[in-house]
Amino acid sequence: MNRIVVVGASLAGVSACESLRQRGFEGHIVLVGAEDRLPYTRPPLSKEALADGLSEPVLSLKDADWFADQSVTLQLGEAATALDTRDRWLRLGSDTSIAYDGLVIATGSISRRMPMTLSMPTVHTLRTYDDAERLRQALQRGGHLVVVGAGFIGLETAATARRLGLDVTVVDVMPTPMYRLGEQVGAWYTDLHRRHGVRFLGSTGVASLSPDGDRTRVLLDTGEILSADTVLVGVGGIPSTAWLTGSDVAVGDGVQCEPDLSTTVPGIVAAGDVARWHNQLFDESMRVEHWTNAVEQGAHAAGTLLGEREPFTSVPYFWTDQFEAKLRCVGRVSAKDDVAFLRHDESSLVAVYGRHGTVRGAVCVNAPRQLASLRSAIAERADFRDITAGSPAAIPTP
Structure with a gap:
């Protein structure tokens, strides 16, 4: 194996590059990323970076010198668009191709969008550095923030916006925030946010969003109308697998992996938000979208690509800071x-x-x-x- 291509300049992708070198791989490593910036950490985007300003040097996972020292070639600003698993070619958005001997899929996930909002500048999602910068500028103008979705991103942003002095309303179809943690934990967080001035509307859906001058008209399925200066849609993510269409890599709510993170194609592994694997510790197929999992899976996938066959059996761990x-x-x-x-x-x-x-x-x-x-x-x-x-x-x- 002379050339390994890591698709996704993500936390999992960087972890895979680092682990390949630590495990003694001396061949060529190419790291492909859709964004035209060095790989960066995402958790601060909804918290301190959103409030205090974004800084690439602070958020970067590794500086440019690290990639040079590790002999990792950066191919940034070009998204993967197709994969030829027979002849082992990765196609990029510039219509160029990269040959590979081994491949790590670490493309993560993309924000789930509401079709009605695609052309509305006051409606935001939060996944990337650029998303955070646009949302930060909007929040600096103050006013009323409406958050659609009471998951981690939505609630962290709500807490940040209250710190900045905005009026905040959170809307969710479930009765309590972070509903998969159970109603009792969700009720605790409802009280927390209400004590800090956040209005929470549970068991409530959004019927429509429409422009209203320089604001957004949010019609709820209860009939209530909210007037928002800024709207954040935080209704989850979708695994970034569209570029694998037509390849022999099996997908289904993520890249389908064996317990060791190998895929249906020899010489290809997956890691991070995009990977769905059978975790033998829980006897369950799962896909985990959190920081620690990305680090651990990136390292494990690298080992599998180099011939190790141990199953990845982790106890998932994640955190959220709100107020x-x-x-x-x-x-x-x-x-x-x-x-x-x-x-x-x-x-x-x-x-x-x-x-x-x-x-x-x-x-x-x-x-x-x-x-x-x-x-x-x-x-x-x-x-x-x-x-x-x-x-x-x-x-x-x-």
Whole structure:
């Protein structure tokens, strides 16, 4: 194997490049990225960078010298458009092609859009550096921000906007924010945001969005009309796999991977937001869109490409910071799981999630000391009753 092409100048892509060199690969590495800038970290885009200003040197994962020192050729500003898996050619947007011996797919995901908003300058999504810069400029003008979608991006942006002094309304079709964490955790976050002046409208959909001068008219399915200076649509992401159409790489809500992150085509692996694999620890097919997973999978996929065959069996981990609440989540959590609260007050909570008698996940808000022990319990597939014995609130799934 002389040339490995990493498609996606993402966290997973950079992690794969770094791991290839650490594992002794001495051949040519090409890192392809659609954006015309060095790979950067995304979590600050909805938080401090959105409020305080964006800085490429601060957000960059590695500086230009690192890529030069690692002999990684950067092919930036050109998105992958097609893949010939028979002759091993990657086609780029400039209608040029790159030959490869091995390929890492790390193209991540793109923001899910509402078709009615595609030509409306006051309506934003938040995924890229440029998205964040446009949204930051809009928020600097103040006024009323309407957030459609109460997931992590939407709620983090809502908290940032309140810090900047904007009026904020969050609209979601589910009854509580971050609904997959369960209604009890969602209700805690509803109270948190309301205490900080955010208006939350749950069980509410958006019927239409339309221009209204330099503002946006947001018609809700309840009949209420909101007038917004800025709208953020944060309704999730879609795996970036369209460029694989016509190739032999199997896709289906992500690139379909074996437990070791290999794909249906020899010599091609996937990592990060775009990868769907069978996690043997949970006996579940999953796709995880979080920072730690991208780092770990990028490194693991590199090993698989070089001949290692160990399954990737992680305990997923992610975090979100909103106002003074620092949420850390480990494992797999679902509103359908059994939930027991080891702590639940106005300033903190610890929730443990179980299924079929086994601990599967945990959410810790402002409770860092309990995080490590719960992560170990999940990895060890501990008994749910043993971990939650004596908890003040156990809420079984009907």
